[in-house]
Amino acid sequence: MDLAALTECLTTASCIITQTTSGLIIGLLLFLVAAGLTLIFGVLKVVNFTHGSFYMLGAYFAYTVNGLTDSYVLAVLAAAVGVGLFALAFERFFISKVYASNVLMQLLVCYAFILILDDAVKIIWGPEFKSMGMPAAFQSPPLFIAGGIVPVFYLFLIGVTLAISLGLWLTITRTRFGTIVRAAAVNPSMVSALGINTGLVYGAVFALGGLLAGLAGGLAAPVRSLTSGMGFSILIESFIVTVIGGMGSIAGALLGAILIGLVRAFGSIGFPLFVEGLMFMLMAVILILKPSGLLGKEG
Amino acid sequence: MTAARPTFSRDLLIAGCALAVVLLLPMLWPSKALTDFVIRVSAFSLFATSLNLLVGYTGMVSFGHGMFFGFGAYCFGLSMQRLGVSIPVAIVITVLSTAALAAAVGAICIRLKDIYFAFITLAFQMLLYSLIIAWVPLTGGDQGLMGGIPRPEFLGVDLGLESHRYAFSVVLMVVGLLAMRHVVESPFGYTLRMIRDNPDRASFLGIHVFRAKLTAFIIAGVFAALGGMVMALFVSGAYPEFANWTMSGEGIFMVMLGGVSTFVGPTAGAVVLSLLNDVITRRTEHHGLFLGVVILVFALGLRKGVTDFIADWLRAQREARSSALTGDRT
Numbered sequence: 001m002d003l004a005a006l007t008e009c010l011t012t013a014s015c016i017i018t019q020t021t022s023g024l025i026i027g028l029l030l031f032l033v034a035a036g037l038t039l040i041f042g043v044l045k046v047v048n049f050t051h052g053s054f055y056m057l058g059a060y061f062a063y064t065v066n067g068l069t070d071s072y073v074l075a076v077l078a079a080a081v082g083v084g085l086f087a088l089a090f091e092r093f094f095i096s097k098v099y100a101s102n103v104l105m106q107l108l109v110c111y112a113f114i115l116i117l118d119d120a121v122k123i124i125w126g127p128e129f130k131s132m133g134m135p136a137a138f139q140s141p142p143l144f145i146a147g148g149i150v151p152v153f154y155l156f157l158i159g160v161t162l163a164i165s166l167g168l169w170l171t172i173t174r175t176r177f178g179t180i181v182r183a184a185a186v187n188p189s190m191v192s193a194l195g196i197n198t199g200l201v202y203g204a205v206f207a208l209g210g211l212l213a214g215l216a217g218g219l220a221a222p223v224r225s226l227t228s229g230m231g232f233s234i235l236i237e238s239f240i241v242t243v244i245g246g247m248g249s250i251a252g253a254l255l256g257a258i259l260i261g262l263v264r265a266f267g268s269i270g271f272p273l274f275v276e277g278l279m280f281m282l283m284a285v286i287l288i289l290k291p292s293g294l295l296g297k298e299g
Numbered sequence: 300m301t302a303a304r305p306t307f308s309r310d311l312l313i314a315g316c317a318l319a320v321v322l323l324l325p326m327l328w329p330s331k332a333l334t335d336f337v338i339r340v341s342a343f344s345l346f347a348t349s350l351n352l353l354v355g356y357t358g359m360v361s362f363g364h365g366m367f368f369g370f371g372a373y374c375f376g377l378s379m380q381r382l383g384v385s386i387p388v389a390i391v392i393t394v395l396s397t398a399a400l401a402a403a404v405g406a407i408c409i410r411l412k413d414i415y416f417a418f419i420t421l422a423f424q425m426l427l428y429s430l431i432i433a434w435v436p437l438t439g440g441d442q443g444l445m446g447g448i449p450r451p452e453f454l455g456v457d458l459g460l461e462s463h464r465y466a467f468s469v470v471l472m473v474v475g476l477l478a479m480r481h482v483v484e485s486p487f488g489y490t491l492r493m494i495r496d497n498p499d500r501a502s503f504l505g506i507h508v509f510r511a512k513l514t515a516f517i518i519a520g521v522f523a524a525l526g527g528m529v530m531a532l533f534v535s536g537a538y539p540e541f542a543n544w545t546m547s548g549e550g551i552f553m554v555m556l557g558g559v560s561t562f563v564g565p566t567a568g569a570v571v572l573s574l575l576n577d578v579i580t581r582r583t584e585h586h587g588l589f590l591g592v593v594i595l596v597f598a599l600g601l602r603k604g605v606t607d608f609i610a611d612w613l614r615a616q617r618e619a620r621s622s623a624l625t626g627d628r629t
Binding site for chain 1: 407411415544598
């Protein structure tokens with residue numbers, strides 16, 4: 001524990017700016033993963049334990065495409081589309097078979113896929129850490145804002161993730177697809193009685209969730225080291241985010257993700273060895289005070 | 300009509316016979332591989348059966364049960380290394396501290412239901428795991444508890460001896476299983492079944508559901524820790540892997556593989572999965588890939604555990620016999 005360092009950081013503008021931007025990056029990338037998790041849960045009532053592996057696949061897809069084409073934009077698009085398609089196939093061929101069974105079976109199918117995908121990544125890309133490197137367009141000196149160091153790529157990431165979040169919000173609230181999804185979350189049998197193919201909706205929601213996770217993995221690839229276990233830690237974090245924000249609430253996921261990002265960024269200065277512990281404590285406190293999460297519906 | 304409720308004396312008889320058979324095994328077939336296998340199965344049998352108290356009997360699918368297995372191993376190892384107490388005292392310390400941990404974690408987790416419960420128990424397990432990794436001076440970090448666990452002699456039992464260690468592990472397993480059997484056949488055990496089937500009704504009938512679930516959670520945690528202790532004694536140390544999420548995943552698979560509908564199902568699952576793990580690690584380095592495929596075959600293809608098939612077959616036989624009897628009468 002190093003409270004002196006934390007107070008010193010909190011009293012200097014440069015440190016606050018540096019830590020806040022890195023907290024926002026962590027939080028917003030986490031939001032993309034958590035939003036998919038919470039969306040899938042809200043509609044299908046299934047917690048997708050393989051969601052972290054989707055993120056990992058996105059990062060590795062981006063790594064490969066970036067190596068082949070040397071284009072970061074193509075790499076991120078390939079990650080999003082590739083993982084979206086993978087998620088669709090996963091839903092149609094595996095998860096849809098266990099909707100009716102109990103939680104135990106859903107858990108086992110996901111557990112099996114985490115094991116298989118982690119090993120598949122090791123076989124295809126090798127067991128050692130990979131790093132993708134910063135795209136050429138962002139290899140410029142960092143900006144100095146009020147004494148704080150802010151890399152240009154970070155600003156780009158914040159802008160892009162915010163734009164995606166806005167797009168997601170508009171899709172859910174303003175489009176026909178969004179209306180169907182929201183209706184299916186509340187009463188799937190009514191939706192199906194109105195002549196809408198709910199199986200298709202479920203597949204689409206899973207694909208959208210996978211797309212967001214792949215996007216997050218692809219976007220994060222230049223600033224993270226890639227390894228076969230990277231999916232599991234982000235799964236745990238995005239779960240904490242959804243519990244804090246309220247399961248099924250996308251706005252709650254955004255709030256929770258930014259909160260967790262800031263806790264990680266500032267916690268790493270004050271409690272370097274206990275950052276994970278801080279997140280769990282935050283979650284425990286919120287669960288005790290409001291079991292349904294900050295923006296979750298009661299009951 | 301209904302089968303007579305199994306009595307405690309009958310369970311005691313079965314347990315005694317099983318104990319005698321397993322203790323005689325190394326004399327009939329002396330092999331280090333066999334005794335090592337049985338000791339590992341003892342640890343996993345306690346672990347999986349205690350998980351089934353939650354999953355099968357109370358309907359609480361915990362995905363963080365490995366937390367107690369790992370905690371038991373570390374707590375036992377640390378008491379032996381740091382406090383220099385005798386083995387029975389270390390066991391008592393471990394049981395009490397695990398009960399305290401399970402009470403604290405359970406009090407928070409039980410507020411959530413179904414899949415939320417599964418995920419929050421997993422989160423707490425990962426908290427313990429990251430603590431074990433980070434607290435290097437106490438736990439040795441990712442190297443695990445090094446230096447071996449001392450095994451001082453007590454009451455004429457010397458766990459440094461291979462044969463004593465074998466007998467001790469097997470006795471712990473059988474006594475643990477018998478104790479858990481007693482729990483699930485007690486009125487409290489039937490309360491848990493009612494909570495699983497209809498919590499609202501149980502609550503309406505005046506049962507304090509939260510308290511009953513918490514008690515079950517603590518009991519399950521303590522027996523999982525017992526399994527962890529057997530494991531720590533066997534490897535003479537403790538490793539972070541014991542508390543990692545894969546341990547919980549394997550526990551759930553053992554329960555499913557063996558079958559949730561019978562008491563001995565998880566033990567059968569522990570035997571089958573241990574065999575499977577041995578075969579896979581000997582044949583290939585891609586352990587996860589093969590285990591994952593096997594799990595998919597079971598979860599999507601067979602959808603039932605090994606003992607479920609046996610139980611179904613026995614029931615079909617009995618029904619065939621009783622219908623033949625009634626057929627004779629008419």
